Amino acid sequence: MFNTANLSALVAGDRQADRVVPPTGFTAQLTLFAAAAMAFLAVFALALSLAAGRLADRWGDALARSATIRIVAPLDQRGAQTDAALSILQTTKGVQSARALSDAEQQALLAPWFGPDLALDTLPVPRLIEVIETAEGMDPAGLRLRLAAEVPGAVLDDHSRWREPLVQAASRLRLLGWMSIVLIAAAVAAMITLAANAALAANAQVIAVLRLVGARDDYIARAFIRRFTLRAFWGAVTGTVLGLLAVLLLPSASDAGGFLTGLGFQGIHWLWPILIPFLAGAVAFAATGAAARRTLKELA
Amino acid sequence: MIELENVAYSYGGGELLSDISLKLAPGSFHFLTGPSGAGKTTLMKLCYGALLPTAGHIRLFGADVRGLDRDDIAVVRRRVGVVHQDVQFLDHLSVTDNISLPLMVSGRQAETQSGDLGELMSWVGLTNRADALPPELSGGERQRAALARAVIMSPDVVLADEPTGNIDWEMSQRLLRLLIELNKMGKTVLIATHDLSLIRATKAHVQARVLRIANRRIQLAGADL
Ligand SMILES: Nc1ncnc2c1ncn2[C@@H]1O[C@H](COP(=O)(O)OP(=O)(O)OP(=O)(O)O)[C@@H](O)[C@H]1O
Ligand SMILES: [Mg+2]
Numbered sequence: 001m002f003n004t005a006n007l008s009a010l011v012a013g014d015r016q017a018d019r020v021v022p023p024t025g026f027t028a029q030l031t032l033f034a035a036a037a038m039a040f041l042a043v044f045a046l047a048l049s050l051a052a053g054r055l056a057d058r059w060g061d062a063l064a065r066s067a068t069i070r071i072v073a074p075l076d077q078r079g080a081q082t083d084a085a086l087s088i089l090q091t092t093k094g095v096q097s098a099r100a101l102s103d104a105e106q107q108a109l110l111a112p113w114f115g116p117d118l119a120l121d122t123l124p125v126p127r128l129i130e131v132i133e134t135a136e137g138m139d140p141a142g143l144r145l146r147l148a149a150e151v152p153g154a155v156l157d158d159h160s161r162w163r164e165p166l167v168q169a170a171s172r173l174r175l176l177g178w179m180s181i182v183l184i185a186a187a188v189a190a191m192i193t194l195a196a197n198a199a200l201a202a203n204a205q206v207i208a209v210l211r212l213v214g215a216r217d218d219y220i221a222r223a224f225i226r227r228f229t230l231r232a233f234w235g236a237v238t239g240t241v242l243g244l245l246a247v248l249l250l251p252s253a254s255d256a257g258g259f260l261t262g263l264g265f266q267g268i269h270w271l272w273p274i275l276i277p278f279l280a281g282a283v284a285f286a287a288t289g290a291a292a293r294r295t296l297k298e299l300a
Numbered sequence: 301m302i303e304l305e306n307v308a309y310s311y312g313g314g315e316l317l318s319d320i321s322l323k324l325a326p327g328s329f330h331f332l333t334g335p336s337g338a339g340k341t342t343l344m345k346l347c348y349g350a351l352l353p354t355a356g357h358i359r360l361f362g363a364d365v366r367g368l369d370r371d372d373i374a375v376v377r378r379r380v381g382v383v384h385q386d387v388q389f390l391d392h393l394s395v396t397d398n399i400s401l402p403l404m405v406s407g408r409q410a411e412t413q414s415g416d417l418g419e420l421m422s423w424v425g426l427t428n429r430a431d432a433l434p435p436e437l438s439g440g441e442r443q444r445a446a447l448a449r450a451v452i453m454s455p456d457v458v459l460a461d462e463p464t465g466n467i468d469w470e471m472s473q474r475l476l477r478l479l480i481e482l483n484k485m486g487k488t489v490l491i492a493t494h495d496l497s498l499i500r501a502t503k504a505h506v507q508a509r510v511l512r513i514a515n516r517r518i519q520l521a522g523a524d525l
Contacts, residue, residue, distance in 0.1 A: 020404065022392040209388050212350075213449065214377035215405035217370055297370075 020210060021203055021223045028231060031195050035188065035235025035280055036242070042184045042276050043243025049177025050272065051263045056170035059163060066159065067140070069098075069129040073153035082127050085151045089131060092146070094138030101128045126155075188280055189287045192228055196291040199224060207299060221292035225285060232284030236277035244273055301326055301457055301488050302347050302380075307356035309342055316342055318516045320356070324457065324490060329483045329506050331499050332492040333521070334513030340492040341385055343513065344459050347490070348380045349373045361456075378406050381450030383460040385492075387442050389434035389449075396421065396430045399448045406453070417452070423478060424448045425471070439466035447475055457488040464498060472498060480506050 069089075073081045082100050089098040101109075103121065106128060110118060131138075140158040147154040200207070210220050247264050265272065302324040309317045316339045324330065324347075332340050345351040346358055349365050358365045360376050368376065381402075389398045397404075399421065400412040411417075421427045424444040429437065437445065443466055450458055458479065464472035476498065483489045483506055493499065502508055510521040 019393065019397070020390060020401070022390075205388065206390055209390055210401075210405055211374070212377065212382065212384070212388075213402040213405055214374050214453070216374045219405055 018223060018226065020215075020220075021199075021206060021227070024199060024202070027195060027198065028227075031192070031228065031231045032235040032238075034191050035232045035284075036239035038184050038188050038191075039236035039239025039276050039280060040243040040246075041239075042181055042236075042279075043240055043247060043273050045177050045180035045184060046272055046276070047247055047263050047265060049174050049181070050265060050269050052170050052173035052177055054266070056167050056174060059170060060167045065133045065135070065137070067131040067133065067138075068157045068159070069131060069147070070155045070157065071127040071129065071151070071153050072155060073124075073126075075124055077153070078124075078127050081151050081153050082129065085129060085147060085154050088143075088146055088150060089129070092138060092143055094134050094136055096132045096134045098129055098131045101130060126153075185279060185283050188232065189283045192232060192284045192287040193291050196224060196228055196288040197295065199227075200292060200295040204299070207296070211299065217293070217296040220296060221289060224292050225288045228288040229281050229285045233277050233281035236280035240273050240276045301361060303357075303359040304346065304353075305357045305359075307346065307353040307358060309339070309346060309351065310354050311342075315354070315516060317346075317513070317518075320518050322511070322518060324488050326456070326488055327483065327486050328488055329480075329502075329508040330490045331502075331508055331510045332490060332513070333494065333496070333499070333510060336494075338513040339516070340513060341461055343518075344382070344461050344490070344492060347457075347459055348382055349376050378402065378453055379456045381453060381455035381458045383443070383446045383450045383458075383463045385461040385465070387446040389442075389445070391434050394431050394433060395426055395437065395445055398434060399426075399445055399452055402449060402453045408453075420448050420452060425474070440468070440471060443467055444471070444475065447478065451478075451482060455487065457490070458482060460489070460491045462493055463491060464493065464495060473501065476502055477505075 069085055071078055071081050071085060086098055086100065089095050106125065107116070107118060109128075110125070140156060140160075144156050147156060207220055250264055302322075304320050304322040307317065307320045307322075308315050320343070332343065334340055342351065346353055347360075349360060349368065352358075352365060360368070361379065363372070390401065393401070396417070400409070400417055403409055403411050418427070421430055424447060426441060426444055426448065429441060434442065434445070443463055447460065447463055450460070460479065463475055463479075467475070472495070479489050479491065480502065499508070499510060512519050512521045
């Protein structure tokens with residue numbers, strides 16, 4: 001019933017067809033406002049989904065490819081055990097590089113807890129070895145066995161213990177973001193359906209007259225569909241622009257802010273919100289079309 | 301054009317019309333009379349597909365009405381001009397727009413620019429009310445506008461339900477002359493009216509048949525009119 005020819009007629013516009021349905025001031029404003037508000041929310045849901053997605057990828061990827069070995073040994077054996085562990089790592093499959101952290105680096109890591117004046121060389125602080133894996137990854141169980149045999153003080157931490165819940169949380173967050181977008185689209189559909197039904201009911205007499213003079217259902221429906229599609233579209237354009245401005249005004253990402261300030265769009269992702277008005281228009285088009293078809297079929 | 305075969309109709313209670321057989325041949329001119337409530341309007345509605353018969357068959361332009369979908373009905377209505385007893389317009393559009401509405405909705409709005417529309421408006425005497433809104437019209441002006449709207453598509457059949465109910469003798473004569481002229485151009489005309497003097501006046505100009513609804517059936521009225 002509503003094919004591409006109708007769609008192009010819809011975009012091109014038909015002033016005559018528009019005029020046969022009387023204008024409606026107040027409800028039109030409400031539809032515009034609701035579409036704008038939904039688009040504004042959709043921008044944030046989209047930003048959340050994309051940011052959570054980046055986070056999940058980053059944690060899943062970077063952390064999955066790194067591990068840490070702690071050498072817990074008396075001060076006099078620490079150096080020797082570190083060297084032994086490093087030489088084992090050199091012959092371990094799946095290890096791209098391994099390097100012991102220097103005193104200065106360990107000091108920087110501990111400074112937030114113990115202050116900058118900590119004398120590391122006098123304390124039995126474990127030595128840390130940073131292991132970067134190749135893309136294929138290594139076999140942590142096998143490495144643990146070899147380390148246990150030759151370096152008694154070595155503890156391998158492949159990060160999976162605390163990484164997995166984080167990656168999971170980020171993925172969940174991303175899922176929630178996309179679900180919000182689906183819900184927002186459904187809410188727009190519901191709102192447009194209500195508005196279109198109200199408009200169709202209010203114009204029952206107009207529709208009856210149009211039918212009597214030989215108008216097809218298609219023609220009548222188009223007058224309503226065009227209105228609501230354009231209202232939803234322009235409302236969503238406004239809401240999207242405002243939402244994007246709000247995202248732009250968020251403080252920019254920094255190490256200290258972590259996830260919160262990473263909320264926003266990066267690179268090509270800035271193009272995603274452009275889809276929101278078109279999605280709103282498509283939802284309104286379908287919702288009004290369904291409402292009109294249903295109502296018109298019931299009329300004599 | 302329009303054929304009824306043993307048609308019966310009931311609104312849910314008893315039968316209002318029974319066993320009606322009628323053929324509106326191309327170029328014919330019919331009057332339909334009968335007491336108020338006899339079913340004249342109902343019969344007209346059957347003729348333009350607004351009601352489906354409860355028994356019997358109706359053929360519009362050769363097709364059984366029961367087989368027509370909503371789009372087919374719309375197309376039938378472009379070929380049948382109807383002046384409704386309770387005329388309804390789009391109250392937010394001017395008289396001109398209302399009269400050219402059938403052209404608009406059938407994708408022929410280009411023709412609204414032609415001189416025919418102006419000519420038609422002056423024929424029904426509405427030229428100086430062209431920009432008025434329907435609620436601002438008098439009863440007679442409404443009926444003239446309704447007739448103009450019914451004939452603007454140059455339909456094959458014109459059905460007029462009490463077209464002269466609200467207008468004076470002078471104006472009803474003019475309307476009738478328009479209908480007679482349309483009939484002479486080959487259009488089929490059916491007019492429902494109570495006004496016997498109108499029927500008599502018309503018979504001087506055109507060969508008209510008079511149908512009367514009585515006792516739920518349709519009869520050809522005698523020459524006594
Ligand atoms: N929609 C309807 N539902 C139920 N009954 C109806 C309906 N429309 C008309 N009627 C009844 O059917 C009967 C015939 O109505 P109709 O309008 O056809 O009469 P009419 O001959 O045109 O009368 P008039 O000369 O007063 O216009 C009337 O008794 C009327 O009350
Ligand atoms: Mg009547």
